[in-house]
Amino acid sequence: MLDEKICLVTGSARGIGRGTAIEMARQGAAAVMISDLNDEGGHETVELVKAEGADADYIHCDMTKPDQVRALIDGTAERFGGLDVLHNNAGVHESDFTSDLTVETLPEDVFEKIFQINLRGPWLAMKYAAPHLRKSKRNPSIINAGSTGGLTGYPNMNAYGATKAGLIQLTRCVAVDLAPDVRVNTYAPASVYTDMVRKFVDAAEDKDAIARTMVASQLIPRFGKIEEVASLVCYLASDAAAWITGSVFSIDGGCLAWCGTNEA
Ligand SMILES: NC(=O)c1ccc[n+]([C@@H]2O[C@H](COP(=O)([O-])OP(=O)(O)OC[C@H]3O[C@@H](n4cnc5c(N)ncnc54)[C@H](O)[C@@H]3O)[C@@H](O)[C@H]2O)c1
Numbered sequence: 001m002l003d004e005k006i007c008l009v010t011g012s013a014r015g016i017g018r019g020t021a022i023e024m025a026r027q028g029a030a031a032v033m034i035s036d037l038n039d040e041g042g043h044e045t046v047e048l049v050k051a052e053g054a055d056a057d058y059i060h061c062d063m064t065k066p067d068q069v070r071a072l073i074d075g076t077a078e079r080f081g082g083l084d085v086l087h088n089n090a091g092v093h094e095s096d097f098t099s100d101l102t103v104e105t106l107p108e109d110v111f112e113k114i115f116q117i118n119l120r121g122p123w124l125a126m127k128y129a130a131p132h133l134r135k136s137k138r139n140p141s142i143i144n145a146g147s148t149g150g151l152t153g154y155p156n157m158n159a160y161g162a163t164k165a166g167l168i169q170l171t172r173c174v175a176v177d178l179a180p181d182v183r184v185n186t187y188a189p190a191s192v193y194t195d196m197v198r199k200f201v202d203a204a205e206d207k208d209a210i211a212r213t214m215v216a217s218q219l220i221p222r223f224g225k226i227e228e229v230a231s232l233v234c235y236l237a238s239d240a241a242a243w244i245t246g247s248v249f250s251i252d253g254g255c256l257a258w259c260g261t262n263e264a
Helices: 015-026 039-051 067-080 110-134 158-178 195-202 207-216 228-239
Strands: 006-008 031-036 053-060 087-088 141-145 185-189 248-251
Touching: 006 067, 006 185, 015 031, 015 039, 015 087, 015 228, 031 039, 039 053, 039 228, 053 067, 053 110, 067 110, 067 195, 087 228, 110 141, 110 158, 141 158, 141 228, 158 185, 185 228, 228 248
Parallel strands: 006 031, 006 087, 031 053, 087 141, 141 185, 185 248
Antiparallel strands: none
């Protein structure tokens, strides 16, 4: 349970970010700040969070812009009277910007953009959030959105995989810097059925085949659910996780546990 904590979720206009914001409210957060590039989706999330009983507001923030990230963090603390939980959720895959996805074809500016959103953005948020989190009396923590793509190799994700691996290591380094005052953890999902994955499946000629292949390397061969990831994020943010910091939690249907396949 989140016991009146004040939370901020980046990239929360849809997907896992929205699901986490709603679950935070269900688990007793006092307030959740919603933030994204997508203002319409962000305002919808605000209403969904309020419907679950928490206070909520929205601040537009492009995670590639340091001044906007700083304004988001300071604005959250000012609006709600502090900050206890930062969920660095905003993230993108190179297929959001190009269909040229291999090392030989990926454009340099796309690599740079993914780096700015997936790795520098969370670092900026942690940098600016740290002074507020250190002041918190409610067991403050940071939870970063990693990926199994940061723990093992997959095709067509040079930039995504590299930035998620970087974020996993950044989690450990920041956990050291902020210990023991602020806990910092990351989680690493395999495929969760959100717009990010839907777009990827829809782009394939044989949608059923690509969907089957995506989950074939899991011991539990289905897509993950947004609620399953949201539960893990809320656990890591809760007082029940008070002795957990600098850790990476796979939430992947067991895909990293074996080298087999369910494909016939
Ligand atoms: N869905 C999966 O299978 C999966 C697996 C592993 C990790 N993840 C990670 O979980 C996080 C959420 O993924 P999702 O599937 O919900 O994605 P999604 O694409 O559904 O949502 C991502 C959100 O981030 C926002 N965003 C994009 N660029 C931004 C920017 N520059 N500044 C601020 N916001 C921005 C988008 O507008 C969107 O609302 C990401 O970090 C992703 O890498 C997802």
